[in-house]
Amino acid sequence: MTHRRIPPTSFGPDGTSTGSRRDDENGDTRAGGDGDASADRDDGRSERAKREPMTVRPLRDRRYVVETDGGTYVVALDAGTCSCPDHEIRGERCKHLRRVAIEVTEGRLPAPDERVGVCAVCGVETFVPLTASGPRLCERHGFERGDAVHDRETGKLLVVTRVTERRADEYRTDEGRPIDEYPTNAAYGAHEPVVEAVYAESLGPAHGIDDARRYGFPASRLVPIDAGRDR
Ligand SMILES: [Zn+2]
Numbered sequence: 321m322t323h324r325r326i327p328p329t330s331f332g333p334d335g336t337s338t339g340s341r342r343d344d345e346n347g348d349t350r351a352g353g354d355g356d357a358s359a360d361r362d363d364g365r366s367e368r369a370k371r372e373p374m375t376v377r378p379l380r381d382r383r384y385v386v387e388t389d390g391g392t393y394v395v396a397l398d399a400g401t402c403s404c405p406d407h408e409i410r411g412e413r414c415k416h417l418r419r420v421a422i423e424v425t426e427g428r429l430p431a432p433d434e435r436v437g438v439c440a441v442c443g444v445e446t447f448v449p450l451t452a453s454g455p456r457l458c459e460r461h462g463f464e465r466g467d468a469v470h471d472r473e474t475g476k477l478l479v480v481t482r483v484t485e486r487r488a489d490e491y492r493t494d495e496g497r498p499i500d501e502y503p504t505n506a507a508y509g510a511h512e513p514v515v516e517a518v519y520a521e522s523l524g525p526a527h528g529i530d531d532a533r534r535y536g537f538p539a540s541r542l543v544p545i546d547a548g549r550d551r
């Protein structure tokens with residue numbers, strides 16, 4: 321399965337991030353052994369990294385386990401290290417490291433600072449930041465601030481102000497009641513993230529979305545009015 325990731329993450333075939341996200345995270349991204357970049361002799365490793373059967377699984381500590389016919393190794397992509405002899409003894413950027421980089425770049429594995437999240441509306445898997453908490457929405461079911469939507473229950477037009485990280489059974493209204501307990505929300509998942517929105521009718525030239533009173537809705541109760549989007 322291929323996951324979409326925004327913004328795209330890219331790891332070069334040598335396991336080095338080609339994006340800018342981690343560039344200054346820790347000055348030492350290259351493990352010892354081959355002090356200069358020109359020591360990156362390929363010797364067919366890139367080809368083997370692509371073709372050889374390997375099973376890669378993310379661990380929960382930013383590293384990956386790579387199972388091969390020849391053994392099982394642990395790769396730390398952001399440190400550029402692998403526990404195999406090729407890397408540990410000869411200091412080469414081995415095929416395991418390269419394979420993990422390829423799978424991350426192609427969206428088959430989460431990057432070291434990501435984990436797999438599941439959309440609360442449709443169950444599709446997406447990659448989300450490791451530190452993100454709360455329910456998630458996929459690209460198709462997510463909202464942007466300023467999106468015009470209508471309420472499935474009343475048909476009224478609203479404008480989204482934000483997607484919260486709280487579930488419908490956690491988010492409380494001013495009355496102190498979780499929004500999933502309201503009868504009008506009975507048809508929507510208590511596990512869905514709450515989306516805050518303001519009624520379009522409450523907006524005016526001198527009354528923007530930050531001035532209007534906000535209301536919380538289970539995510540799937542709001543539908544974008546953009547007809548091009550098929551929900
Ligand atoms: Zn290796």
Ligand SMILES: [Zn+2]
Nearest residue numbers: 439442458461
């Ligand atoms: Zn979804």
